[in-house]
Amino acid sequence: MQAIAAFFPDGVGLLPGLLLIVASFFTSALTAAFGVGGGVAMLALLGLFVPVSALIPVHGAVQLGSNTGRAWHQRDHIRYSIAAPFILGSLAGAAAGAYVVVQLPDAVLKLVLGVFVIAVTWTRIPGAARLSRAGMALGSAVLALATMFVGATGPLLSAFFAQIIPDDRKALVATHAAGMTLQHALKIVAFALAGFAFARWLPLIAVMVASGYLGTIYGSRLLEKLPEESFRRWFRAGLTLLALDLIRRGLAGLM
Numbered sequence: 001m002q003a004i005a006a007f008f009p010d011g012v013g014l015l016p017g018l019l020l021i022v023a024s025f026f027t028s029a030l031t032a033a034f035g036v037g038g039g040v041a042m043l044a045l046l047g048l049f050v051p052v053s054a055l056i057p058v059h060g061a062v063q064l065g066s067n068t069g070r071a072w073h074q075r076d077h078i079r080y081s082i083a084a085p086f087i088l089g090s091l092a093g094a095a096a097g098a099y100v101v102v103q104l105p106d107a108v109l110k111l112v113l114g115v116f117v118i119a120v121t122w123t124r125i126p127g128a129a130r131l132s133r134a135g136m137a138l139g140s141a142v143l144a145l146a147t148m149f150v151g152a153t154g155p156l157l158s159a160f161f162a163q164i165i166p167d168d169r170k171a172l173v174a175t176h177a178a179g180m181t182l183q184h185a186l187k188i189v190a191f192a193l194a195g196f197a198f199a200r201w202l203p204l205i206a207v208m209v210a211s212g213y214l215g216t217i218y219g220s221r222l223l224e225k226l227p228e229e230s231f232r233r234w235f236r237a238g239l240t241l242l243a244l245d246l247i248r249r250g251l252a253g254l255m
Helices: 014-035 038-049 051-073 079-098 106-122 134-146 154-164 169-193 199-225 227-254
Strands: none
Touching: 014 038, 014 051, 014 169, 014 227, 038 051, 038 154, 051 169, 051 199, 051 227, 079 134, 079 169, 106 154, 106 227, 134 154, 154 169, 154 227, 169 199, 169 227
């Protein structure tokens, strides 16, 4: 038992480590089936056991593995006509963000993001489904730039892709996974360059990623069985709950 406990980083005991590994299965299954929710749930659980200084980089590494696994498993459904300009736009936006310093209160950013996610989720943007590759690249650059000073852009990306892919749940989930893979990869590079010591967390991250991939397989089976209309209903409900929580935390921070 002590040998197993030594596998986990300092500060993360045996039971918390095992709980995180099991949770990785269910949170990945949640996102694979419904397109949203797993990343936020995992962040909340990690926050209970992982030191604040390691929380965001460790979460980013786990989510990088989870989204990579989901993108690979669902690769036949990725809309490459969307993914390719998204990648180019994201790289341009991230590069521009390195030179932009935005000093806005975290509470204001959460409030604005929450309101924007609800607006994009419940309204139809005219012409979004016919957006050109140049328009996609420009929108992706803006999203990537936003990630430099707003951490929780996953729901915004989900809402953005839902406008562009309004009638194919499998393509929506798979293409979102590909997009989030890139965004988390950029985040990991930034933390590595900043000197974060990923090495001591790698064993736990690796097992959580493996558990998450099993969850992706299970969640993908649920996605296959879920009717398009039911998926969209749960998808909008999940995005709305996440957005309302952002608004709640934003308002609480302003008071």
